[in-house]
Amino acid sequence: MDSLYENSSFILRTVASGEKCSRYKGNTVMQESEKEVYLSKRTKVLLIVFAVCLVFALGGLCILGILYVRVSVLLSAKKTNGTNYKEEFYVLRNQHKKTLEKLSRLNHSTGCALCAVHWIHSGGKCYYYSTVRMNWTQSRDHCVTLGGHLVIINSKAEQDFVTSNVEETHWIGLNDLDTEGHWVWVNNQPVSNSVEFWKKRENDISEPDNWTKVHPDGEDCASLGHPKGETDFWMDAYCFEEKKFCV
Numbered sequence: 001m002d003s004l005y006e007n008s009s010f011i012l013r014t015v016a017s018g019e020k021c022s023r024y025k026g027n028t029v030m031q032e033s034e035k036e037v038y039l040s041k042r043t044k045v046l047l048i049v050f051a052v053c054l055v056f057a058l059g060g061l062c063i064l065g066i067l068y069v070r071v072s073v074l075l076s077a078k079k080t081n082g083t084n085y086k087e088e089f090y091v092l093r094n095q096h097k098k099t100l101e102k103l104s105r106l107n108h109s110t111g112c113a114l115c116a117v118h119w120i121h122s123g124g125k126c127y128y129y130s131t132v133r134m135n136w137t138q139s140r141d142h143c144v145t146l147g148g149h150l151v152i153i154n155s156k157a158e159q160d161f162v163t164s165n166v167e168e169t170h171w172i173g174l175n176d177l178d179t180e181g182h183w184v185w186v187n188n189q190p191v192s193n194s195v196e197f198w199k200k201r202e203n204d205i206s207e208p209d210n211w212t213k214v215h216p217d218g219e220d221c222a223s224l225g226h227p228k229g230e231t232d233f234w235m236d237a238y239c240f241e242e243k244k245f246c247v
């Protein structure tokens, strides 16, 4: 009995332990199925997240594509615009160059005036005859403010042109203020022996005569003619005299 009891208890115990075991086994089975459910849920979530990401990525790509197309359209428009302006610029620059060449040819060949208003064109130079009278230094300085200088006569043609337009004595850009008897132009060039138009007198002293009868300092400034008489030759005169002038 005792042993039976013992046995039975053992059986019971084994049953109990078996139960435990089976319960345990059942537990593990349940856990595994839960795991499966859990895993599939996770997969679903992951899939959804992935899908959402995909949608977003596709949307982004679409937007990028649209932007790219727009920008490339704008860029190509600008490019054609730019090349158009470039071509236009080259055409205009060419025209400008040709016009300048034509002008310069006109300037040198014909006597076509390209001088400011009230200035007279001759031989590629512009001349201006003053309407006011000033002493020589004033005249010289005034010419500079007009953008020129007192006239410098370099040829017979120029002498003829300049004197053809004057009816009274005018200052020219010639003086011997620095060194008596050494006549220089306002550009510091000395008078050429071959190009000078001093008044010559057959039986009397020729110009420049440094006349001292009116003023003891003598005459140091050159003019066309004198206050009474011809104007187509040079004479030295008193620098303080007021005369018209050519520029």
Ligand SMILES: *[C@@H]1O[C@H](CO)[C@@H](O)[C@H](O)[C@H]1NC(C)=O
Pocket (backbone or CB within 6 Å): 077, 078, 080, 081
């Ligand atoms: C060129 O540019 C001008 C000024 O930016 C604009 O008005 C014009 O529409 C453009 N032309 C083309 C063909 O893009």
Ligand SMILES: *[C@@H]1O[C@H](CO)[C@@H](O)[C@H](O)[C@H]1NC(C)=O
Pocket (backbone or CB within 6 Å): 103, 104, 107, 114, 124, 125, 126
């Ligand atoms: C024409 O000649 C004048 C006088 O020499 C000069 O000042 C002017 O610049 C010239 N004009 C052209 C277009 O060459």
Ligand SMILES: *[C@@H]1O[C@H](CO)[C@@H](O)[C@H](O)[C@H]1NC(C)=O
Pocket (backbone or CB within 6 Å): 180, 181, 210, 212, 216, 217, 218, 219
């Ligand atoms: C001109 O006159 C001045 C003043 O009398 C005198 O100093 C000078 O030597 C004269 N020049 C000539 C070339 O006679």
Ligand SMILES: *[C@@H]1O[C@H](CO)[C@@H](O)[C@H](O)[C@H]1NC(C)=O
Pocket (backbone or CB within 6 Å): 135, 136, 137, 138, 239, 240, 241
């Ligand atoms: C010329 O005139 C100015 C202004 O009236 C005067 O200051 C200057 O001394 C004069 N020069 C001569 C050489 O007379």
Ligand SMILES: [Ca+2]
Pocket (backbone or CB within 6 Å): 176, 180, 181, 210, 218, 219, 220, 221, 236
């Ligand atoms: Ca003199």
Ligand SMILES: [Ca+2]
Pocket (backbone or CB within 6 Å): 207, 208, 209, 210, 211, 219, 235, 236, 237
């Ligand atoms: Ca004189």
